[in-house]
Amino acid sequence: MGLRCNRPRCSRSGSLRSWEQALQLPRSLFTCNMLVVLKLSGEIVVNTPAEGSVCFPNLKILHLKWVKYVNDDSVRKLFPSCPVLEDLLIWRCNDDNVITFSIFASALKRLIIDFGSQYSQDYYKLEINAPALEYLNLRDGRSEHFSFQNLSSLVQAHLDVCRVGGRLVNDYGYIIFHLLDQLSNVKFLSLSVDDMKRSKRPGDPHESCWIQAQPLLHLRIVVIVGFEDLTDELELVQYILENAKVLKAMTIKA
Template identity: 40%
Template sequence: MAEQVKMEKVDRISDLHDSILTHVLSFLSTKEAIKTSVLSTRWRYLFDLLPNIDFDLEEDLCRKNIKSYSTDVIENYMCSVDRMLLFCNTTNVSKFGFKCWIKMIGSNRFNRWISAAVDRGVKHLDLSTSVLPSSTLPIFTCKTLVSLKLGKYFVLNVPKDVHLPNLKILHLHSVGFLNDDSVKRLLSGCPHLEDMVTRKCDLGNIRNFHISHHLLKTLTIRYTYNSYQCWLWINAPNLTSLEYYDRLVAGYSMENLQSLTKAVIDISACKTLRADATKFFKGICDVPSLVLSDTSLQLLLRCEPLPVFENLIKLDLPCHLRFRCSNALQKGLETLLSSLPALEKLEFYQEVLCSLPEKVPSCLLHKLKTIKITNFTDEKDCIGKAKYILKNGGVLEKLIIVTASHISIGKKWISKTLCVSSRESKPCFILII
């Protein structure tokens, strides 16, 4: 019995190797990992060995239900960051993440943190703060940096000697650029950049948002501000994925996008067509897979001449009831189909097919294998669209129909009606969802 009691008092966890204990601590937040230092002398400095340092003041205060930022709370928080970066024995820092959007942090202190992280060979920087990173900081000449994520609410002043030789990921959220040169310097200083994201960035200080890079693979542009006088230039011969969610800007230049395999385009509604919108769509017309919002489809249909997407295999039109075929141009999906000779897979809301083409599109006769129609009803118009597809789909293998929630008769009636309809492709399978 005495031996059993003695066994219960043995601290087996503390006897584990440092590498195991630090792995356990890695599942905790940085603040929680620091708290383990009070457990015993064995745990006092273990948190120093953590390669990832991540502080999120906003989340931490919300979790504690603290609604106001007292000086003591902020100072204690800042001291925790000091302890991890400035006073610990960590030799390497893989990631330093800091999120705090209040203005109680001194720039000098913040600069010391960044310098310390860079000196310790940081690979991933994720900074969301109102404090402006100085253009003289080694953040712009860090040889170990692989990913850099910056935000929020400051103007980025990029120095002339920027050099980030290993940077592959660049995410900018709610930042502005001092001038056109800031954009050019930043991209030219990242020779191995592969992934770039801009979200809610302010382009008010620049006239040419020039994204030119020979190795860039993925590009996402979301909701820029003050861009109505700005030109967007994209020159990326190795770009494979483009996501563009924005209003029309002053103009476009889209070059060397022959490697593009997928594009997601959501351009906000615009009453007047600018000639350069046509340049935008012509620049991506070699893409094999395309997703278009309803407003983007309307804008594309107003291009003259309508671009031909010779290599497009898959088209997705996730449009909703905002699309109206009663617009003055009276154009819908049926117009676009004539410009898609290689299309094999098509997904669309039934509203975007405004009318049945008198001349059957070539892709429907010879290429289309899978068609998915969403928001389908049991009305005569919808049934007519499905019958038209079945009658002319020469190589159609599958017709998927996703019914609307308000259909009055039901799926069985739709299925029965379509199953007895004439079809060009006998093996075609009809699925009603």
Template identity: 30%
Template sequence: MFRLEGSQSFDASHVNTWVAVSLVCGVQELDLFIRIEGRTDHALPRDLFTSRTMVVLKLGTGFVMNVPPSVCMQSLKILHLHSVELIDDDSIYRLICGCPVLDELSMKGCVGKDVHVIHIFAPVLTKLFIRPLVYYYHFDEVFKHKIALDTPALLYLELETDSVEGYLVKNLSHLVTVNIGIGYWPKAENFSDSVTDLFVGISSIQCLHAYSDFLVVLHQCNYHLPMFHNLTSLRLYMSGLAAWETMFWLLQKSPRLETLVFSNGSLLSPNRCWDQPQNVSKCLGSHLKVVEIFDLFEWEVYKEELKMVEYFLKNAEVLKKLIIHSGNLDFAVEKEKAKVKVLKKLLSFPRGSKVCQIVMR
């Protein structure tokens, strides 16, 4: 293993020499997280792309992946790229296709201005992390690009994007867990259709953690979603005026949901009244066992949030536990008295499940 990381800058010729020597010695793991003196576009030796021994390759920051026409890294299983510029569509495709046993891929800040489609074709890939991909980010210029996934063995996907124009997906039927935070691009051509295609592609998942503008995207896409028949665990970040309406609509699409977690503060926006859904989601009547809510009770919407919690208690017929993380109550002058008051109120609500426990933390 050869590892070089730190905040100091290194001479480009020295780095190339070290990499070349490590390749000759049959290095299996190469970790480079450094700065090159006076440069932000250092190209790595081409011999790197034909290494037969490399198993783990982790690169950052400021390297340029000048991918040659022929790539053969037959042993590479783990590839992490952090602020490494991939100069065009072909370079990304050649790099990933040249790693036939790649099992884990992480990309962050890897898109140059000439990249239009990030095409990830990896037959045995099981873990994929795609984080904000813009390499040079300016407030007055955002590089728009599409993500194309063809990963039939993928089990875990973490997708956090803020400048993606669309998605092209296929062969994602084995996915188990997805962590997703996507930004909304109303001016992107066919954005709603491509996002719908993404949701169709991940519809077989069992666990979903959604944050950022996820619910906003669903709302703007007119709720065109498939059924999530296998989804048992859902964690949501609530944001936007229509967040709770969209959330209940998502529950309608998740008939086997067992665990529902709200990962952030208020479930409702100020000046919004709780409007009870007309239909009770199937999962509430037969599968939902745990509801957990973090940082509940903004004082501006305190009464309305209580109505929503009451709805869950009344309609979740097999609920075993309601866990409340009081959050903003901690700022009350008499914190413990405030918690006791809220807990008494919760205990007074009718419950559809006789075995449900209410826990307040």
């Protein structure tokens, strides 16, 4: 169950699981020069040290499953310290001590996120800044705010975003509209049914979000899952058919 990292040389691959008690990561791990693959899961606390003392110069694959963090800063400092990180997988647990989950990774190409669903009065946020990102698989039932920046390289996106509880249920479709608006360069897009419900503008229950959406200049393939023939869903389908100029295939599943 242990993971050792001895400077100046350390293993190129590390894996640590704990299901019995919370484990603090050793400080030496955060400056492990040779580490290429790191996988953490279970009752582990990611206690990122202060600025300037975190560096994974060769880390390319990072998996974080159900781990906890000290606070928002523990997340914010972690990913920019991985300059060659290409593959990131995150499965969040409840009560992981993070409100704003920030992913800033300049070399990241593949990102899989499962935030699950959690009712809370906290205003959860997800921030992604990844200019090299090509693949995104996002399942998020807790965030109420999304900030996607520098995703011009994104080719494939799978979105399953719904809100089980919280303050913004009635206009959550409008938030999803803005999220999709930031993914205008994708060629393959997969949407779950909850992404298309309640897609009215806040304050105007009769005006659809999609009339203000940006053209889908690169979209070639669309998959819609959980279609129920609702008005909001039909409006989105109509918008895609009219504005995706290079669309080759659309698959709709009940």
